[in-house]
Amino acid sequence: MKKIIALFLILAMGLSITACGSKDTTEKDTSNGSNNDKVEIRLLTRSAGPSMSAQIFRDILKEFEDKHPDVVIIDESQGDESSFNNKLKTDMASGTLPNIFRIQGVSNLGEYIKNGMIMDMAPIYEEDKEWSEGLTEGAVNYYKVPGFDGAYGVPAESGLIGVFYNQKIFDEAGIDKFPETWTELKDAIAKLKDINKIPLALGAKSTYMAGHLHNNILYKWLGADAPKKLGDRSMKWTDEEVVETLSYVKELYDLGAFPEGVAGLSDDIVITQFLKGEAAMIITGPWNINKFTSEEETEYYNDIKIAKFPYFEEKPEFKDHDMQSINPLMVNGKLEGKEKEYTIELLKMLTSADAAKRYAEEAQSIFPRNNIDLDEGALSQLFQDVVELSGTSTGIAVDVFDFDPLASMQDRTRNSIVGMFVGNTPQQAAEEIQAEVDKSN
Amino acid sequence: MKKTKKSNSSMKKVGVYIFLIMMVLVFIGPMVFTLLSSLKGNVEIFDNPFGLPKEFLISNYITAWKEANMGTYFLNSILISGATVGILVFVSTMAAYVLARFKFRLNKFLGIFFLLGMMIPMHTILVPVAYIIGAFNLKNNIFALILLYVAFSLPFSIFVLTSFMKGINASLEEAAIIDGAGYFQIYSKVMLPLTVPAISTVSIFNFLGAWNNVLFPLLFINDNKLKPISLGLLNFNGERGSEYGPLMAAIIITVCVPFIIYLLFQEKVESGLAAGAIKG
Numbered sequence: 186m187k188k189i190i191a192l193f194l195i196l197a198m199g200l201s202i203t204a205c206g207s208k209d210t211t212e213k214d215t216s217n218g219s220n221n222d223k224v225e226i227r228l229l230t231r232s233a234g235p236s237m238s239a240q241i242f243r244d245i246l247k248e249f250e251d252k253h254p255d256v257v258i259i260d261e262s263q264g265d266e267s268s269f270n271n272k273l274k275t276d277m278a279s280g281t282l283p284n285i286f287r288i289q290g291v292s293n294l295g296e297y298i299k300n301g302m303i304m305d306m307a308p309i310y311e312e313d314k315e316w317s318e319g320l321t322e323g324a325v326n327y328y329k330v331p332g333f334d335g336a337y338g339v340p341a342e343s344g345l346i347g348v349f350y351n352q353k354i355f356d357e358a359g360i361d362k363f364p365e366t367w368t369e370l371k372d373a374i375a376k377l378k379d380i381n382k383i384p385l386a387l388g389a390k391s392t393y394m395a396g397h398l399h400n401n402i403l404y405k406w407l408g409a410d411a412p413k414k415l416g417d418r419s420m421k422w423t424d425e426e427v428v429e430t431l432s433y434v435k436e437l438y439d440l441g442a443f444p445e446g447v448a449g450l451s452d453d454i455v456i457t458q459f460l461k462g463e464a465a466m467i468i469t470g471p472w473n474i475n476k477f478t479s480e481e482e483t484e485y486y487n488d489i490k491i492a493k494f495p496y497f498e499e500k501p502e503f504k505d506h507d508m509q510s511i512n513p514l515m516v517n518g519k520l521e522g523k524e525k526e527y528t529i530e531l532l533k534m535l536t537s538a539d540a541a542k543r544y545a546e547e548a549q550s551i552f553p554r555n556n557i558d559l560d561e562g563a564l565s566q567l568f569q570d571v572v573e574l575s576g577t578s579t580g581i582a583v584d585v586f587d588f589d590p591l592a593s594m595q596d597r598t599r600n601s602i603v604g605m606f607v608g609n610t611p612q613q614a615a616e617e618i619q620a621e622v623d624k625s626n
Numbered sequence: 627m628k629k630t631k632k633s634n635s636s637m638k639k640v641g642v643y644i645f646l647i648m649m650v651l652v653f654i655g656p657m658v659f660t661l662l663s664s665l666k667g668n669v670e671i672f673d674n675p676f677g678l679p680k681e682f683l684i685s686n687y688i689t690a691w692k693e694a695n696m697g698t699y700f701l702n703s704i705l706i707s708g709a710t711v712g713i714l715v716f717v718s719t720m721a722a723y724v725l726a727r728f729k730f731r732l733n734k735f736l737g738i739f740f741l742l743g744m745m746i747p748m749h750t751i752l753v754p755v756a757y758i759i760g761a762f763n764l765k766n767n768i769f770a771l772i773l774l775y776v777a778f779s780l781p782f783s784i785f786v787l788t789s790f791m792k793g794i795n796a797s798l799e800e801a802a803i804i805d806g807a808g809y810f811q812i813y814s815k816v817m818l819p820l821t822v823p824a825i826s827t828v829s830i831f832n833f834l835g836a837w838n839n840v841l842f843p844l845l846f847i848n849d850n851k852l853k854p855i856s857l858g859l860l861n862f863n864g865e866r867g868s869e870y871g872p873l874m875a876a877i878i879i880t881v882c883v884p885f886i887i888y889l890l891f892q893e894k895v896e897s898g899l900a901a902g903a904i905k906g
Contacts, residue, residue: 233861482669
């Protein structure tokens, strides 16, 4: 009897599963039927969400799909960082890498290049000079990975990560001109505090903000090549000169340059402080220009200016060594035939001079191209200033961890810098970061 | 003496009430913030988080409904969560009945085997699951997604239901056997009706689990027609900032269904939880 019941239960379960399953299979077959002959192009970038630049990105994908009826584009881009990382890691590990994707960093690309996961773009650059020659050389070179021939990413967005400041508050504090040197910066901070303004809006809960501040300091103190030395281990985080860069961050904290409770504040909160005129400066990139020039977002839309991060008097040689953002697009190295052909065509369309013009004029977003014919009337003064200033950099680096082969360094460096806002010393922060490096050896 | 006792007990009461008020604030605070923010613009949200909106932006709800493609995503979520609960209840009650009532050699081993399933963190098996989904071409397959939810919810459900069923008086089954009922009749006509509180608990938990899950659909569903509402909420998150007003409005809309379901089954859930806890 027991066996009969067990058999019955198994049958019932099996039937229920088969019944539900058959419906789904039918649906799947139908959808597959219509897409059977189509080439599928999957993209996984960070261009998602409500911003104008993400909208332009989606428009270009739609244009491409309209131009090629035999192509289906699946845009899996994620604005949210953890969703993006989860998806990319799982896709990589399970061998289902999208056609076009983005990986942060440079040195950690080596492993993927060895496995043939990323396409070498050098032959493509060579093949289509009309498209490639307009791309800024420095940005293209950034994706020449140490130890490998070729270029492994097409730069798609760039721009100076500088100091945006409120001229009206500076006038109110009696500061004649934006501080050019570290000493002048410290004087300005004192004057801004005297009129009860937050000198520098920084929300360390969004750890990248603390990271960007330290990047700026490090490039002005040790030059834009320092990340490469840290990456190839010829320089240590515990070296005195590196610890000094951390101590300058701590010095700003001790001077009260940041908002109260800096460790618990997110970027959205401190951007609001800046827009409302409660904070005088913020370190950020061109992607916020739209907000800074919008009458709806801030009453100071005419007063917000851009400047480079102040340099150290002792190191004038690094005055124009700056942090710039460069966001790349990579292509799956395992593509072949028609799929490869279409993917490269789409990549060129996304990074073309026409696309760059649209991004600049409609989204105030900067592309690393020098052959864009911009309509100056459509651009804000702030945007034009950022473009001009971006062009004066003699040394360019993105994030300090970009040339580190350890993928965990993004979190480690940023978290240790934030740790200094909750009591750690610069030496402790340096040791924490170096310990991560030593652990991997 | 009496007075001292009385004042002591009132002091205790005051303490308890202060604690309860604080807990209410902790739990209600985020809900109030979400509701208020759903009617504000970005700057106002961060400038005055708990204040009333200067201007009530009902348009956030319209944007949320359109941009998150909520009409389609909503139905998908209901289908996915409903089917997950349906299959789960069917499978887990039968397993629990066997584990609670039948004595056989592997009974304890099976019980522990199911229990072990509760201890596997989801992130550790993402890669093999992604590999299997890819190898069997199960991307964009709603049924595969439902089966994943069922598989991950089975251990907890079997654990709760088995504990509950063990506490049901065996004399009821004996009476049914005397009346000539077979095992399946005992299962369906005696055990299932008596297990309703525990089934409600398990259903609510798993419905919410499937409704709120982002990770599996994020990895395995990329067809817009098949996405659930949890993925729709991600539409408001950008690399360089988010539209918090419409996002909060979308959250309010999203929360409505689980909230209503919880209210409907609240009593049964609570009694089921308590019963499972004591008799386990």
